[in-house]
Amino acid sequence: MTTFTPEAGTARRVGVPMLDLGYQNRQVADEIAEGFARVIEKNDFILGSDVSAFERQYADYLHVDHVVGVGNGTDALVLALRAAGIGAGDEVIVPANTFVATAEAVVLVGATVRFVDCGPDYLIDLDALRDAVSAATRAVIAVHLYGQVAPVDAIRTIVGDDVVIVEDAAQSQGARAGERWAGALGDVAATSFYPGKNLGAFGDAGAVMTRSETIANRVRAVRNHGGLRKYEHVEIGTNSRLDSLQAVVLSAKLARLDSWNDERRAIAARYTEALAAVDGVTAPLTAPGADHVFHQYVVELDDRDRVLGELNSAGIGAGIHYPVPVHLLPAFARHSPGAGAFPAAERQAGRILSLPVYPGLTETMQAEVVDQLAARL
Ligand SMILES: Cc1ncc(COP(=O)(O)O)c(C=O)c1O
Structure with a gap:
């Protein structure tokens, strides 16, 4: 936790970083040191027994038949699409509000991206999906954005059995839909273990999950x-x-994932309760019955850029996921109908603000975030 000194005459305040992995790292440090020593002793660096052990552990955790570890989440999406037979000439539906990698992977396998708008819960809008599906649709990517489980069963009902459902589970490790886990709901799923994810490595890493051998x-x-x-x-x-x-690293952290996700849910519940008393900010809307593991806690407000700048200057970490919807990014100019096509995603992009949420964030730090935010609305 960092501290900073505000203007003279005011009380010393506590700074709150947007992300701090120290609390998680300290819990697994000894186990990881032992594991690293074992790998070094065995010279077993590439696709070794620790990789197959983690793949088995994560498959058991998700109740899915196969987990295949890969280099990062973007490759996981590309490999999942390729392995499902998606390529040139195929159309793949992608929500407009997601991390760029979701759509990038579609272009990288030579397929065509068809963007659709998002609902008020930031996930793919089911009416927009219904309108977008056509004979050309070969796949849809269901993104469990911010840690909230996308409605994969409803998506299946809309698209039918012949369309491949790929889950982008990069932000949803440990989230469930009833008795099933995000990452085990569609035909194939991809995840990222980028260090800041709910289950994060000490560098780039990812995996593909599927029931299909x-x-x-x-x-x-x-x-x-x-x-x-x-x-x-x-x-x-x-x-x-x-x-x-x-x-x-991933095996050591997987054993703690459920308790860390419980901490995230508790932090989110505290934010939502505190923000109910604050005018001018909307807490995240969670679809009824949808589980949420709060990879991000995203609020909406007017004048977001000013508030974000002032919070950051005051030592409060906050960010935007994502400032520009993918269809408006320069890289996608050739793949998108342009501005105005997806009004919900475009409006949300100008209003959303992600607040710090991670295991180890204390109630004092959270109160500071809420106070500093409320003072600027
Ligand atoms: C929704 C989503 N998809 C895909 C990715 C890509 O993962 P990576 O950064 O490991 O390539 C990320 C990671 O940031 C993500 O958040």
Whole structure:
């Protein structure tokens, strides 16, 4: 926790970083040090026994048949799409409010992105999806944005059984839909273990999850130069392997994921209760029955950029996820109908503000965030 001294004459205040992984890291430090020593002793750095152990643990945790560790979440999306047979000439529906990688992966496999608008809960808008589905639709990416589970069953009802549902589960590790886990709801799922995720590595890492042995084996081959056995390259692959040291970190953290997610939910509940008494800010809308593991706690307010700038100057971490909807990013100019096409996503992008939410954030720090925010509305 950092501290800062405000103008002379006022009380010393507590600064609140947007993210601090120290609390999590301290809990797993010894276990990880032992695991690293084991990997180094065995010289088992690439696709070693720690990788298969983590893949098995995460598959058991999600109640899914296969987890295939890869280099990062973007590769996980690309490999999931490729393994599901999505490529040139195929249309893939993607929500306009997501991290750029969701749409990037579609373009990288040679397919066509079809953006759709978002609902007030920031997830894909089901009416917009219904309007967008056509004979050309081969896949839809259900993004569990901010940690909230997207309505995959409702999406299935709309798109039917012939359309592949790919989950982007990068922000939703540990979130559930009833008795099922995000990442085990569609045909194939991709996740990122970027350090700040609910389950984060000590660098880049990701995974593909699926019940299909065919898809899993294809990902296993493509992540390792297109072959399941050494020097047997049956298709053009790539190098996108989860490494053993990251697997050690992920196994240690997986054992604590549920309790860390409970902390996130408790922090979110405290924010929502405190913000109910503050005019000018809207707490996140969670769809009825949807689980949320609060990778981000996103509020809406007027004059967001001024408030964000003032909060940051006052030592309060806050951010925007995401300031520009993907269809308005320069990289997607050729792939998008342009400004005005998705009014909800465009309006939200100008109003959303993410507040600090992570295990270890104390009630004092949270009160400071709320006080500093309220003072600027
Ligand atoms: C929703 C979403 N999809 C995909 C990714 C890409 O993951 P990575 O950064 O590991 O490539 C991220 C990570 O930031 C993400 O938040």
